[in-house]
Structures are given as structure tokens and as C-alpha cells.
Amino acid sequence: MQVAVTVLGSDRPGIVCDVSTLLAEAGCNIENVSQTVLYQEFAGIFLVTLPTGVDATKVEEWLTSALADKGLKISVQTVAESRSPGTSPMEPFVVVTIGEDKVGLVSTVTCVMKDYGVNIVNMQFVSKSASYPGQTVAIYEVEVPHEQNLSEFVGSLQTRAGEVGLEVSVQHKRIFADTCRI
Amino acid sequence: MLSEQEVLSTLEMVRNENLDVRTVTLGISLHDCISDNLQRFKDNVYAKILRKGGRFVSVCDEVGRTYGIDVVNKRISVSPVALVGAAFSRDELVEVAHTLNQAARDLDIDFIGGFTALVEKGMTNSDEALIQAIPHALQSTERVCASVNVASTRAGINMDGVSMMGRCIKETAESSADRDGLSCAKMCVFANIPQDVPFMAGAYLGTGEPDAVINVGVSGPGVVKMAVERALAKEPQMSFGGLSEVIKRTAFKVTRVGELIGREVARDLNVPFGIVDLSLAPTPNVGDSVGEIFQSLGLESIGVPGSTALLALLNDAVKKGGAFASSHVGGLSGSFIPVSEDLNIAKAAEEGSLSLEKLEAMTSVCSVGLDMVALPGDTSAETVAAIIADEIALGVVNRKTTAARLIPVPGKVAGDRAVFGGLLGESTIVPVSGSGCSEGFMRHGGRIPAPVQSLVN
Numbered sequence: 001m002q003v004a005v006t007v008l009g010s011d012r013p014g015i016v017c018d019v020s021t022l023l024a025e026a027g028c029n030i031e032n033v034s035q036t037v038l039y040q041e042f043a044g045i046f047l048v049t050l051p052t053g054v055d056a057t058k059v060e061e062w063l064t065s066a067l068a069d070k071g072l073k074i075s076v077q078t079v080a081e082s083r084s085p086g087t088s089p090m091e092p093f094v095v096v097t098i099g100e101d102k103v104g105l106v107s108t109v110t111c112v113m114k115d116y117g118v119n120i121v122n123m124q125f126v127s128k129s130a131s132y133p134g135q136t137v138a139i140y141e142v143e144v145p146h147e148q149n150l151s152e153f154v155g156s157l158q159t160r161a162g163e164v165g166l167e168v169s170v171q172h173k174r175i176f177a178d179t180c181r182i
Numbered sequence: 183m184l185s186e187q188e189v190l191s192t193l194e195m196v197r198n199e200n201l202d203v204r205t206v207t208l209g210i211s212l213h214d215c216i217s218d219n220l221q222r223f224k225d226n227v228y229a230k231i232l233r234k235g236g237r238f239v240s241v242c243d244e245v246g247r248t249y250g251i252d253v254v255n256k257r258i259s260v261s262p263v264a265l266v267g268a269a270f271s272r273d274e275l276v277e278v279a280h281t282l283n284q285a286a287r288d289l290d291i292d293f294i295g296g297f298t299a300l301v302e303k304g305m306t307n308s309d310e311a312l313i314q315a316i317p318h319a320l321q322s323t324e325r326v327c328a329s330v331n332v333a334s335t336r337a338g339i340n341m342d343g344v345s346m347m348g349r350c351i352k353e354t355a356e357s358s359a360d361r362d363g364l365s366c367a368k369m370c371v372f373a374n375i376p377q378d379v380p381f382m383a384g385a386y387l388g389t390g391e392p393d394a395v396i397n398v399g400v401s402g403p404g405v406v407k408m409a410v411e412r413a414l415a416k417e418p419q420m421s422f423g424g425l426s427e428v429i430k431r432t433a434f435k436v437t438r439v440g441e442l443i444g445r446e447v448a449r450d451l452n453v454p455f456g457i458v459d460l461s462l463a464p465t466p467n468v469g470d471s472v473g474e475i476f477q478s479l480g481l482e483s484i485g486v487p488g489s490t491a492l493l494a495l496l497n498d499a500v501k502k503g504g505a506f507a508s509s510h511v512g513g514l515s516g517s518f519i520p521v522s523e524d525l526n527i528a529k530a531a532e533e534g535s536l537s538l539e540k541l542e543a544m545t546s547v548c549s550v551g552l553d554m555v556a557l558p559g560d561t562s563a564e565t566v567a568a569i570i571a572d573e574i575a576l577g578v579v580n581r582k583t584t585a586a587r588l589i590p591v592p593g594k595v596a597g598d599r600a601v602f603g604g605l606l607g608e609s610t611i612v613p614v615s616g617s618g619c620s621e622g623f624m625r626h627g628g629r630i631p632a633p634v635q636s637l638v639n
Binding site (some may be wrong): 096124126129137139141151154173175176177178179181 | 183187189190191192193195197198247251439441
């Protein structure tokens with residue numbers, strides 16, 4: 001059985017060591033890890049294969065107890081089955097929004113993405129960009145369903161984003177990789 | 183995951199630094215259209231261009247939208263008409279030009295190049311007929327471009343061809359006198375013409391090329407200028423080596439964009455991808471100027487002492503960056519210095535900082551030649567031919583492409599303004615020193631022999 005172990009807490013050296021050591025002691029194999037730090041808050045997702053006879057609930061209880069004094073919150077979820085071959089292919093795009101920071105910007109943009117079945121894969125904010133001083137730049141790496149009408153999606157995004165004072169650009173991810181990487 | 187720097191630096195190039203794909207050019211071979219029956223030939227040519235180019239513009243627009251990069255011009259180049267239309271007379275070749283023009287209109291193409299003759303070693307009847315057809319062909323069409331290759335390092339200089347082109351340019355200018363000789367802007371005279379140039383007016387599809395091919399011309403003088411200014415803001419005394427490195431890395435990025443767009447268009451149209459031409463090609467828009475790069479690098483104006491050295495650095499750095507970015511670099515690939523198409527260069531000519539003589543010197547290190555140079559209308563055909571001969575000699579001896587796109591503006595003199603409009607811009611007419619003093623020289627006919635540099639085997 002595969003589970004996703006989510007770890008949240010104040011960032012400090014040693015978090016991944018603490019979690020991975022506990023998992024190893026229980027015979028759990030870490031298949032993949034993704035972690036990020038945002039304003040001194042740590043968030044990590046560990047994709048773990050459990051040994052036979054061990055279930056997600058027991059793992060969550062055990063990790064929560066073992067890490068309680070380290071100020072970490074734990075959640076363990078069973079991982080869904082891999083996507084069936086029938087799932088539509090996706091194309092990677094990068095959406096960049098630029099504008100003055102205010103309440104509701106992320107919601108506005110991401111709800112349009114939701115309407116068009118566009119999935120956010122990565123997201124980052126750039127609050128002190130030299131190119132756009134005083135403005136917030138948000139970079140969304142997304143996947144757009146292949147059959148989606150790109151012009152329509154971009155048009156809707158630009159319209160809705162414009163209503164909240166955002167400029168939007170949408171470009172296939174390949175142009176960034178091809179331009180900047182060898 | 184992309185880094186912030188990767189995303190924002192690429193976005194900046196497009197949004198604020200005038201990065202665009204200047205042209206995607208579809209080359210179409212007309213070899214299988216050949217006929218000795220004019221109507222059949224015209225029908226074959228029209229049908230093939232429409233068949234191969236039917237989706238061209240829409241695909242370019244779609245790819246441009248996908249990648250967020252403007253494909254500014256969509257163009258077509260065809261096999262040299264003097265070759266495929268060898269059976270036809272001057273007047274019949276004018277009709278062929280009309281067919282090309284109609285095809286370009288129906289496909290919504292900016293320009294169609296290939297009204298071309300290759301006469302570096304001598305002329306056939308059809309070559310001569312085409313050259314004679316050029317004035318009327320260009321005057322009576324709006325989208326056809328012509329080119330004549332009068333020399334090569336291997337063959338030498340066909341001075342009969344050069345003389346003929348001097349007369350052709352004069353006649354073409356007169357035929358469009360009401361538009362400041364605009365038709366001449368659609369014609370180039372070359373030495374060592376590459377057969378895969380995507381830019382006009384010199385684009386044609388050479389023999390040895392596929393039946394159809396996509397060639398891309400990128401540009402980005404604005405991007406280079408901004409990169410230089412950013413580097414100098416951090417390090418005002420940066421060495422020439424350091425500046426060359428900055429330009430080289432920028433050229434790498436610009437070339438990668440062009441190749442990506444070109445390959446996607448080629449894939450969508452199911453034709454081979456040919457080359458990317460990484461020339462720095464300016465437009466009359468502010469911030470899209472090669473001349474401004476000179477000012478960023480400490481010259482008060484393009485044309486002052488130091489300009490040739492700087493252009494050599496710029497041209498070389500662009501080539502090195504582009505060559506690393508793409509395995510298929512071709513066309514002209516360097517820096518253009520078109521006088522009327524670059525606001526800053528036009529101003530330098532107006533202020534007297536940039537003379538015809540300095541332009542000629544600079545073309546020994548840049549990728550093209552005397553480009554969009556407005557001359558006094560009374561410049562004789564022999565003097566025009568002699569100017570061409572000088573430019574061509576630079577190319578032949580230095581084993582590079584050089585070209586002349588000269589416009590003697592009827593009814594106007596040095597210091598007057600020539601206005602061509604749109605991307606062709608406007609500029610002050612430059613004086614020609616020694617005008618009228620080359621007549622005796624040009625009367626000698628024949629061929630200037632190939633230089634010893636041609637013995638490379």
C-alpha cells in the first residue's frame with residue numbers, strides 16, 4: 001500500500017532526518033519526497049510504501065505521537081490508484097500574473113483554471129521582483145488538457161484577471177526551458 | 183520546476199525588450215511546375231503555392247499564441263524564377279510575378295521572394311529577361327521581391343550583370359517615383375547569396391533544398407541592448423571580452439526561441455525544418471534598434487570612429503551564441519544595418535555621422551551590406567553600379583555575403599527625406615561623393631576574375 005505522509009511545521013534543520021528515520025525504523029520505504037519552505041514554514045509530502053500488515057491509520061497515529069514534541073503536524077492518506085490510460089493528455093504551460101497585491105487574486109485566477117480543468121503543478125510568488133517593483137508576480141506552472149481550447153482559456157483568464165487589475169501571460173513551458181537551459 | 187529567474191527573464195524579453203520572431207518563411211520548390219506553356223506554368227505555380235501554404239499563416243499564428251511570441255511576418259520563398267521560368271520572355275515573366283503576387287495575397291503573406299536570377303558567372307536569356315522584367319514586375323505588384331546574385335567568391339564578379347543592375351535599379355526607382363522609389367526596397371543585388379535566407383528582399387529557395395522547408399528569422403536588437411545595459415549597470419568598466427560574453431549569451435536565448443517556433447511550425451505543417459537565421463534585424467520602432475546598441479556601448483552614434491570594430495564584436499558574438507543554440511544556423515546570421523529601417527541609424531545618417539563610405543566599411547564585418555540606403559535621384563546608373571561593385575567586391579574577396587539595396591529617390595537630393603512607410607521606415611538621402619566619376623570604369627565589361635581565395639580544394 002502506498003500512502004502520502006504530509007508534514008507541516010516551523011522550519012529547522014533535521015525535519016527530513018527525523019521523519020525519514022522513523023519511517024525507516026518501521027520498515028516503510030520512501031518512494032519520493034517533495035518539500036518546500038515558505039516564510040519559515042516547512043511543508044513536505046513523502047510518498048511511502050508501507051510494509052505488509054501496516055495501515056495508514058496506524059502510521060499516522062505512530063508518527064504523530066513520535067513527533068509531537070518536535071512541533072510537527074502529520075497527516076497520512078492512502079494514495080489513489082495511478083491514472084487510467086483513458087485520462088486525457090495534458091500540455092504544460094506557465095501562467096504569470098502581475099499586479100498590485102490585494103485580497104482575492106489567487107482565488108480569481110485559480111478558479112478560472114478550475115473551470116477549464118487546468119491543474120496547477122507548481123506555484124510561486126515573487127514579491128520583490130527587480131523587473132516589477134511594488135507589484136506581486138505569481139508564477140503558476142499548470143497542465144492544460146490537450147483538448148481544451150487554449151484561446152478560450154487564455155481569453156477568460158485575461159478577462160477575469162483584468163477585472164482585478166492583473167496582467168496575465170500564458171506560454172507553453174517549453175519556451176522557458178529551451179531559452180534558459182542547455 | 184522553473185526558477186523565478188528563468189520565467190521572468192524570458193517574459194521580459196517578450197514584454198519589454200521587443201523579442202519576436204521576425205519572420206517564418208516557407209520555402210516552396212517550383213521545379214515540378216516547369217512548363218513551356220505560360221498559362222500552365224502560372225496555374226501550376228499558383229496551385230502549388232496554395233496547396234503547400236494553405237495553413238501556413240494560421241499555423242504560425244497558433245504556434246505564436248501557444249508560446250506567447252509574436253510571429254511578425256509570414257513569408258514565402260520560391261525557386262529562382264529565372265530558372266523555373268526559363269522558357270519565358272520579359273513580359274511573360276511579369277505575368278509570372280502577378281501570379282506570385284496573387285498567391286501571396288490569397289494566403290495573406292507579407293512578401294514572396296524568388297523573382298531571382300543567379301548570374302555570378304554569366305547570363306542566360308532567361309536571366310536577362312528576368313532582370314529586364316524587374317522594374318515592371320515590382321511596380322505592378324506589392325508583395326513580390328526580387329534578387330540577383332551577380333558574384334561569388336568561386337566565380338568572380340559579373341560586371342555586365344552589375345552594370346545591368348545599375349540600370350535596373352534606376353528604372354525601378356523611376357517606375358515608383360510617386361513613392362520615393364519604393365519598388366527598389368523590394369530588390370537586392372548580392373554576392374554569395376545564401377539559398378536559405380528567410381528575410382526579404384533576398385529570400386529565395388535554392389536548388390538542393392527540399393520540396394518545402396521552413397526557415398526562421400529571429401531578431402532581438404532590443405534584447406541585446408537591454409542585456410548590455412544591465413551588465414554595464416552592474417559593472418560600468420566591463421571589458422570587451424565580458425561584453426562579448428553578454429551578447430553571446432543573449433544571442434543564444436534569442437536563437438533558441440526562433441528555433442523552437444520554427445520547429446513547431448514545421449512539425450505542424452509536416453515539412454522539414456531548415457535553418458534559423460539569427461540576424462539582429464531592427465525595425466523603426468523605439469527600442470528595436472541596432473544603432474542603440476552602439477550607443478549603449480559608448481559610441482555617441484553609429485558611424486563614428488570605433489563603429490566598425492564594434493560591429494565586428496557584435497556580429498561575432500551573435501554568431502557564436504547562435505551557433506551554440508542551434509545546429510542549423512544559416513541565412514545571413516549577423517547584424518543588419520538598414521539605414522531607413524532603424525530609427526537610430528536613420529538619425530545618424532541625417533546628422534552626418536554615418537556616411538556612405540563608413541557604411542561600406544562596416545559592411546565588411548556585418549552580415550549584409552548597403553541596406554535601404556536612399557541616394558540622390560540624379561545618381562547615374564553607372565555610379566549606382568559602381569557602388570554595387572564596391573560592395574560586391576567586399577563579399578567576394580572576404581568570402582562572405584554582401585548585398586546592396588539602394589534606392590535612388592527620383593526628384594530628391596542629398597539631405598532630403600525619403601519616406602517608404604511601415605517597416606521600411608524613412609531616412610535622409612545620403613550624398614554620394616564622386617558621383618558621375620565612374621562612367622569610364624563601368625564601361626569595361628566581362629567578369630572580374632575569382633580571387634585566389636577561391637582556390638580552396
